Amino acid sequence: MAQENLTPKPDKPANGRFIRNVIVKAFLLFVLLNALFAAANPLPLLGRISAYNLVFPGRVRLPYSENPTQAYSLSLFNLEAMFASHELAGNAKAEDEFRVLLIGDSSTWGFLATPQETLTAYINDADLVTESGKYVRAYNLGYPTISLTKDLLILDHAMQYQPDIIVWLVTLESFPFEKQLFTPLVQNNPERIRSLINEYDLNINPDSDAFVDASFWERTIIGQRRALADLLRFQLYGLMWAATGVDQYISTSYDPPQIDFEADESYYELTPETLSQSSIAVDVLAAGITRAGEVPVLVINEPIFISDGVNSHLRYNFFYPRWAFDAYRQLMENQALANGWFYRDYWNLIPADEFTNSAIHMTPSATAILASEIGKTIQELAESGFQSSTLGSE
């Protein structure tokens, strides 16, 4: 009998009914799969499945790209996938490692810089050793958009990687409330951001229209087809990253920072009277430091381009009128002293001719100078046992 059952049936010619059944069953299966996908929302889980740190080396910075095919990278909103691709996820912390996580904007990430020309790379090149004999190993968690909330999101996620210190590079432009939900990474992670808003009582509207809240249909396979395709493409780009070491398309031509300005001193809706701790997102910075808990956070006011062109007596650069930036510096100094933050102000560390295409993007040599200063500060802090909070400005 068993043998009879194994005998293959002769091929039947396909008929209309057979085709109809195939189409109906395929359609029902497809609908079911989509519904299950939408209900389970497996994207974060899928994001953790990564060929990076397994088949391909981990990336040295978080994926971001405006030219995917030339940069062999792309911008994702899936934090799990972003971190799974980072070398941080692949390197188990050694006993003698002093782990430094750098968080910040495009300047920290290294816009127009190769992976060997970033702040992190230069800190690591210095082969720093702390007084206790631990080797300083820095990881680049910068991301090229300006928003403290975006930084907080990354810091929150990065805490699982056992940092010994977090270096958070900030600039005034990342503080205005208008900028907090400006970045797609924040907009596309509404649940995580709302959770942070609630936990730290942040002055950000959790019901803002800026958040991208996916409907049921948008959570189906059809609705998430772009995100799924991006995940797959991102894994494939791992091969190119491994082969070429390229993770950014670096244009050889770009416009230098603006030197001459209109006689305009406006800065968002702020005035010298209203720029205060509560009118900008200092609470987000404070939340990050609270989230870090026992891990010290070194806040750095990053260098800016200082123009000497027309109306430069009114403005430092394209971003900042002088009054706003000066008031911000004073505010940060006061906040650091009042709250015992580890704070360093490197606002005028870099000469004007060492900026590339914006008021915060630096040349490799300027980046190396800043890295050297940060390295020294990290060592100082480590030597003092993270007791001193009186790190003044340059």
Add this chain to the structure above:
Amino acid sequence: MTLTHLLVFSATALLAGVLVKERGRGWMLLVGSLLAIYWMQPASPIRNLDFWLPSATVAVAVIGWAATRSGEDERSRENLISGIVIALVVIAVGLTRYLEPLCCLTPTRPPQATQIIIAIIFTGVLIALIAWFFPKRGILLNLLFFSIIAIFLVLKTEGLAQAASAWLRTQTRQSTNLASGLDIGWLGFSYVAFRLLHTLRDRLTGRLPDVSLQEFVIYVIFFPAFTAGPIDRLQRFIKDLRKSFNLGSPEMVSGARRILVGVFKKFVLADSLALVALNQTNASQTSSTFWMWVLLYAYTFRIYFDFSGYTDIAIGIGQLLGFQLPENFTQPYLKTNLTAFWNSWHITLAKWFRAYFFNPLTRFLRSRQNKLPLPIIILISQISTMVLLGLWHGVTWNFVIWGAWHGFGLFIHNRWAEFAASRNSAPQSPGIQKLYNWSGIFLTFNFVALGWVWFFLPTPSLAWRTLQTLAGI
């Protein structure tokens, strides 16, 4: 061919199979193919060129028919109607410029109707003049044969294509400073040219059957095979065209399966591999031997899945329309030698070159009074055929080297096979035979893969540097 094209073509083929009856099939294929070639034509920066190029394809096809038809006009009425239908379709495509919601089938706005009508009249007069001035068909056929090759040369030679672009830009009063060889992207011309050259040669040798204008134009611009082949023979094609066809479940299942396989190969496998395949940019960025091999293999599989995927789609749509187009790829990367590879890679193109270049050349060399030694004849024939095949892709040194690479490879295999046969060794054990086969597959695959370096890199120096990296030098 994009996914949208594919979806529309498949649906049209299905609908046509179900709805169109015997007599309407030819007209449906004619009108469908005419509309398809306008729709698929990519945009050109030269004004109206994306209308004129498909129109030129139609004109060339009609002229080709006029030149190859026999003197007897048994179906003159049907041919006249076909000519009028073709003209009306071309005019209708042009008229979409006046219908805002429908505008346009072409990527940019077509030219004015008067220009189109003048062009149609001009083509008609040209055909009449040809018939008048060339009573002896041989001269006309040869003239057309070399004219097509001349157009081909212009399109495939960067400098000439750029000069042609500049000339066209002058005609349309556009700046010649921006002229580029890429401006004249004449979709499907390569395959149209092969079909026309085949009909012209076969007419000269008396092997071409009589076909109507409708049949001839359908053969030349048959939309499933228009962009990437296969290159069918007219003799075989018209058998399918003339046979009675009713779309049934077997054809539907078989065609749909073939289309799905093709879509998977092209739009999933090939397009994914394209992200990691070796190219001009990453070849100069990669210094590791290991990763260079990985990228090369990615390219090797990408080109196969891309091309064979298109062929699967063409064959699948063809099946829905009642055509069994010839196979173009039969597991070429699993062949044990280079000769077998070229019998299974782009089969219809290889057959075309064999029929219209390799065989005549070999016959000529063998029939000379001062006979050359056989190995020399084989060497000359193999290399010249493969170099010509390389030049078909573009007139560059890299394509010449790629052709020569394969020509030498085929020659060496030919000599090796001759040598092995002469030894007439005893049958080998299955184990040894298996090892022999796998070694053959490995060697052939890597020989072909290394050949692609010449094929896709633009300059010999970059290709050479890439080969050095692959060799770990």
